[in-house]
Amino acid sequence: MLKNILPQKHSNWRATAVFLIAIMMGLGLFMAKEAEIVSYMSDDPKACVNCHVMTPVYNSWMHSSHREWASCNDCHVPHDNIVNTYYFKAKDGLFHASVFTLRAEPEVMFMREASQEVVQDNCIRCHVQQVTQTKYDGWIETHGANRTDRQCWECHREVPHGRIHGISTIKHNIAPIPTDTEQTVIPEWLEQKINQDKQSPHEE
Amino acid sequence: NRKNEAKYKYVPQVNISEHEPRNAVWGENFPKEYQSYIQTADTSFASYQGGSKMRDVLEEDPNLVILWAGYGFSKDYNQGRGHYYAVEDIHNTLRTGAPKGPGDGPMPATCWTCKSPDVPRLMNEHGIAEFYQGKWADKGEEVVNPIGCADCHDSKTMKLTITRPALIEAFESMGKDITQATHQEMRSLVCAQCHVEYYFNKNLPGKEGTPYLVFPWKNGMSVEDMEKYYDEIEFSDWTHQLSKAPMLKAQHPGYETYLTGVHADRGVSCADCHMPYKSEGGQKFTDHHIQSPLNNIANACQVCHREEANKLAENVYERQRKANENRLKLEGFLVKAHIEAKKAWDLGATEDQMKEILQDIRHAQWRWDYAAAAHGASFHSPVETARVLGSGLEIVQKGRIKLARLLADLGHNAPVDMPDITSKEKAQAYIGLDMEKLNSDKEVFLETVVPKWLEKAKEREAKMTPQINK
Amino acid sequence: NRKNEAKYKYVPQVNISEHEPRNAVWGENFPKEYQSYIQTADTSFASYQGGSKMRDVLEEDPNLVILWAGYGFSKDYNQGRGHYYAVEDIHNTLRTGAPKGPGDGPMPATCWTCKSPDVPRLMNEHGIAEFYQGKWADKGEEVVNPIGCADCHDSKTMKLTITRPALIEAFESMGKDITQATHQEMRSLVCAQCHVEYYFNKNLPGKEGTPYLVFPWKNGMSVEDMEKYYDEIEFSDWTHQLSKAPMLKAQHPGYETYLTGVHADRGVSCADCHMPYKSEGGQKFTDHHIQSPLNNIANACQVCHREEANKLAENVYERQRKANENRLKLEGFLVKAHIEAKKAWDLGATEDQMKEILQDIRHAQWRWDYAAAAHGASFHSPVETARVLGSGLEIVQKGRIKLARLLADLGHNAPVDMPDITSKEKAQAYIGLDMEKLNSDKEVFLETVVPKWLEKAKEREAKMTPQINK
Numbered sequence A: 001m002l003k004n005i006l007p008q009k010h011s012n013w014r015a016t017a018v019f020l021i022a023i024m025m026g027l028g029l030f031m032a033k034e035a036e037i038v039s040y041m042s043d044d045p046k047a048c049v050n051c052h053v054m055t056p057v058y059n060s061w062m063h064s065s066h067r068e069w070a071s072c073n074d075c076h077v078p079h080d081n082i083v084n085t086y087y088f089k090a091k092d093g094l095f096h097a098s099v100f101t102l103r104a105e106p107e108v109m110f111m112r113e114a115s116q117e118v119v120q121d122n123c124i125r126c127h128v129q130q131v132t133q134t135k136y137d138g139w140i141e142t143h144g145a146n147r148t149d150r151q152c153w154e155c156h157r158e159v160p161h162g163r164i165h166g167i168s169t170i171k172h173n174i175a176p177i178p179t180d181t182e183q184t185v186i187p188e189w190l191e192q193k194i195n196q197d198k199q200s201p202h203e204e
Numbered sequence B, C: 001n002r003k004n005e006a007k008y009k010y011v012p013q014v015n016i017s018e019h020e021p022r023n024a025v026w027g028e029n030f031p032k033e034y035q036s037y038i039q040t041a042d043t044s045f046a047s048y049q050g051g052s053k054m055r056d057v058l059e060e061d062p063n064l065v066i067l068w069a070g071y072g073f074s075k076d077y078n079q080g081r082g083h084y085y086a087v088e089d090i091h092n093t094l095r096t097g098a099p100k101g102p103g104d105g106p107m108p109a110t111c112w113t114c115k116s117p118d119v120p121r122l123m124n125e126h127g128i129a130e131f132y133q134g135k136w137a138d139k140g141e142e143v144v145n146p147i148g149c150a151d152c153h154d155s156k157t158m159k160l161t162i163t164r165p166a167l168i169e170a171f172e173s174m175g176k177d178i179t180q181a182t183h184q185e186m187r188s189l190v191c192a193q194c195h196v197e198y199y200f201n202k203n204l205p206g207k208e209g210t211p212y213l214v215f216p217w218k219n220g221m222s223v224e225d226m227e228k229y230y231d232e233i234e235f236s237d238w239t240h241q242l243s244k245a246p247m248l249k250a251q252h253p254g255y256e257t258y259l260t261g262v263h264a265d266r267g268v269s270c271a272d273c274h275m276p277y278k279s280e281g282g283q284k285f286t287d288h289h290i291q292s293p294l295n296n297i298a299n300a301c302q303v304c305h306r307e308e309a310n311k312l313a314e315n316v317y318e319r320q321r322k323a324n325e326n327r328l329k330l331e332g333f334l335v336k337a338h339i340e341a342k343k344a345w346d347l348g349a350t351e352d353q354m355k356e357i358l359q360d361i362r363h364a365q366w367r368w369d370y371a372a373a374a375h376g377a378s379f380h381s382p383v384e385t386a387r388v389l390g391s392g393l394e395i396v397q398k399g400r401i402k403l404a405r406l407l408a409d410l411g412h413n414a415p416v417d418m419p420d421i422t423s424k425e426k427a428q429a430y431i432g433l434d435m436e437k438l439n440s441d442k443e444v445f446l447e448t449v450v451p452k453w454l455e456k457a458k459e460r461e462a463k464m465t466p467q468i469n470k
């Protein structure tokens, strides 16, 4: 697992990342287990749903136009350079985990300003050609002036979490939980019946 | 730990038992999902070719009576409507006849499979093959709840789940393991339990005589793959009344055709369009009002497409119109082919002379039906639908040219007279259906047999009180 | 105003005169655009069915020799390649024959219209109808620069501009005003000057005898609209050598079919895919290496689609394969129809008996060609392409069934023997083309006449020195 989390061997900032992770682990076994904190370093959106407070945002993302293209970290973590990526992740991870463990999560969360900048940069990272080229005028009218001094989601309010925010906005979740592997999609009774059928072909 | 706590954060009002077939009982716990589900009872929306309105397809297009002559579909065929009506509609259709009681009627019990959450319950109680055995009428008092929660959900975790063995077995036949399906794939696979091509196999080893429900996917899901499958086992659904061709009926290959389209290619699931998120009073939930997305473009399409609703609807209609244009052409030729083949028989053609021709008719109509029967296919996958129709147009041409030569040989070298089939009634009269009797028998059935079924079911279910939590 | 200033502000190195046909001269001012333009000389890319490689279409598919029997295309037809070759290729093709000098050869001057920026120059010098008059060979020494800057740009402002009267007149015929076109529309309309269906009208009032270039869009641009147009004026490009049908040749209706696709619907222009932005040394410019976008997926597609390049290419190929599948079916039937019709004539069929049949062949092949000749259409508009092919399959069936009956009447009630056309050579031999002579005449033409043309042009152009700014 660590292999996936850690940056390439021989890169000079590998030590930094190891160090930061070490601090996180130092927060104690209890918290790590409770919060599945290590999985926060992964790029799998399911890692974020380890905290139930993240399920509403997970589910709204799951129902958004971006599900197939952008995972949580594509938007919420800087991608300008890889040091920044892991630094931001670790910092954020610590912050979220602390809040979570203290059960201090607010009903309606907001991105902190630092996060907002990160996200805005990421929107632009993917869409730069579409929103800056005058040649796409015919396709996307009026991005010229607007895009620079406003946040993308002021207009694109549905992207990607929809218009309604807050941890109680989604009551029943069937979001998958990555650590939850005991169930398959075939219910037990049916598996039994099928196996029965296979073992003793039906006789009339 | 807290994660599990999260899973069961809501306080259940009732304990839903594993095979609870009654949607209203689940609705106690999940009112929003249930309330939206209940809206599938609404029949007010009609689009260019879809919608929830009752649409008599034979009346809209009497050609079909000829295409299906000798088969149940020529008696009665309506476009599917909301899940709420699944049980009512199978009672009502003339295809299921007017059984007087257990053991009677034209249809096997297998017909129930895709109509109700009572099905998994019964399969669990009696076994799978046992469920498929006997007549449809035998289980009339057991299957009464229309398609619902227990068809798609696990009652404990609410996870999506596969409750129909046919889909699991079909995956096995392809060497695939359905338990490896991702969450996103499950959002289509629950639909693939029913919205697929199927047939009843009466020759399964060890289960001979039982009309076992099978999806013919062993060689693949394309129109050619399934055709090959049926040809290999020399299966036919019926022998055509006019042409005597050994026919195949394609039934709603919705999932199969969807898979060939660009939306599936991009990971868009059935539920994304037919069950989008909905907001109500600050709550988001999955809209269980499964219906034509054109009645809900804002949630169903505009999540991904920043186009105007009108334009998106027009995109859909344009693809449907273009498909229909060629479908109707193929259809017209098929009608002619059947009637020309009949003429050839009348003039004394031999089996040998007809063999290839009948095979052409079989294959051409199979292609027509594959493209036509999945009502969404001309949008779900317009390019594949067009390809399939084109291949049908090719085959029917080959067949009809052979027919023209054969007819000339038999002394008839001129266009064959076509009957007047400008209305459903005329077409049904032409193939000799006694509609009056079929309808009046049905009426008796609906007035005498069905009420008894429902009454008995009520008594039975009254004993299954759900456990209320305090 | 400031916007225009910004857009077209540049410091010209040379003063480009209004009708400067030499691309290299424009290149002095716009080196990046010119350098990329020059890359259309590259012929190394081949995709599944396109690319810049020289592809002998008749060799790849000898059926075409039969479809075009009696018409120039049966002699020689290559897939279009880069703009750089426009003049070279019209010299080389056997279709233009081997004129000995002015006044000679099979082709009119009108053929030059879409090959060179010398065309607007000449039209300005002599007049439009005057340009179209006479033989192709008459202007051999005047038209020497391959398609380039002056075809699409205003030399003063570099704004996109329409230099071909046929497009302006076609808009007028539809009651539209091309001067109202938006900038984004212009990014397709410059292409629509050439990548469109056309014919030569010799009966224009006041211009009788001049093969005037006309786009048949008066009734609309669909396959039916244009067919109706041609039927109404009883136009045909040639009479088929075998079937004697009055044929239509569809020529690259690229713009017309593109308009029916989803990309056009969403405002995506030709230039968006075929001339995407490119960055070089921090500078962005329009890539003038116009080519198959599949040789440039990162810039051409991934700006809008963040799919993997492989997947996008596969999307294109899948649509092309599906279109080709039905195109080849239709094609096979058309070959049969021509040869069956020939058989009927041979057996003594009368004009009266053949009339309807020949009309069916005309219409079916027109549809086939409409779908086939625009090489991009099966991707630009896969659904419309499939619709058109389906309608061709319908019509050819009608015709061939009439033929089967007629042949039976004439005493031949059996499949008609097909010639061996498994190679281009065999097919050309079957229709009696003397390829050796055609090729050797061409060689002489290329070795004697063309060098003279180029020499004279050189002399002429040497006098046109551009004015260098200091």
Ligand SMILES: [Ca+2]
Pocket (backbone or CB within 6 Å): B050, B051, B052, B053, B079, B080, B081
């Ligand atoms: Ca419906």
Ligand SMILES: [Ca+2]
Pocket (backbone or CB within 6 Å): C050, C051, C052, C053, C079, C080, C081, C082
């Ligand atoms: Ca090419």
